[in-house]
Structure formats: C-alpha cells, structure tokens
Amino acid sequence: MGSYPTKEVLSDLIDGTLDWPRVKQIMSSPKDPDRFAKYLAVLQERVPWRQRILLPLGEHLYIVAKGAKRIVKCGCGREFGDWRENWKLRALVYVRNTAESLEQLYPGPRCPDPQWCEVREFYCPGCGAQLEVESVPPGYPITFDFLPDLDGFYAKWLGEPLAEEMPAEDRSTALTRGWAREEGK
C-alpha cells in the first residue's frame, strides 16, 4: 500500500487532471504514511530554485528554508520575507471598492454595496500571478490567512523535527511599525 498513489498520480491530482472516480478513491483510501513527503517532492521538482520547501501555502506560494530562516517564496523566485510576517504586506494589491469595479465580479443584483464590502486582490510583484483574494469591510486590517506552527507539525505529525525551533508568532505588526518609523525619519 505504501506506494499508492504514485508520484505521477499525485502530480496529476495536484494539476486537477485526474478523473473524479480516481480522486474519490484516493480521498476515501487510508493515506500512505509518506504522502506528505511525496507531495513535497512533486512540488520541489516543479520550482526553478533549490531551497527546501517546508510547506505549500497556496497554488504559487511556499514556505521554504533559506539558511536558518524560513521565508515565504513564490514559484517564480520572488521572496516575501519571514513566514511570520504576513506575506500580503509585500504583495501588489488591487482594491475593488467602487460599484463599477465590484460589478465586474458580481454583475447585477448580486453586487455588494461598496460601503460595506471591498475586494482585495493580491498579486506577486515578480510574476504577476494572483496569489489571494479577500473580501472584507472597508478599512478592515489585511487578513493573515495562515500562520502554521511548523515545528509542531514537523515534530508531532511527521516525527521529523526541524533543526531549530522558532515560535509561530505573528510579526506583521513589528514589520509595519518598522515601516512607520522609516517614514517618520
């Protein structure tokens, strides 16, 4: 059982090219213990850089080991800083906060009221890929979608602790505070 699904099948699963009965079969079957390692190996083969992928964050983003650091990196190579700083703070953002721009997404009566809702689209400054979209009330702080406890995951779930423990604490405010200080100079 340990070898199913194969790396090739897993690769098709990631691309969404497997037919539904096959996908359902994989979903319903017990997970092979090395599934995550195999998954990472498929992803690692697809990126043009060598740093070790620790965890994928989405279709284009990964948390990778860069020396002793853990950073967020796009498939294109663009780096977004420490994984505990919200990567969105280093992305390009397009905000839809007018009826006209929201209408493009929600034509007709489904269009939200821009007084109550804005849509923020985040893009990679390196390759232009759309990385994330959030829909929030105007003025709402940029959401930090996912701050994983990498040490907990590797030590307790995978049984392969990472070299150096780093607490998964949100450092986004320290980053923006630093920018504010620079602006004040």
Ligand SMILES: [Zn+2]
């Ligand atoms: Zn990119």
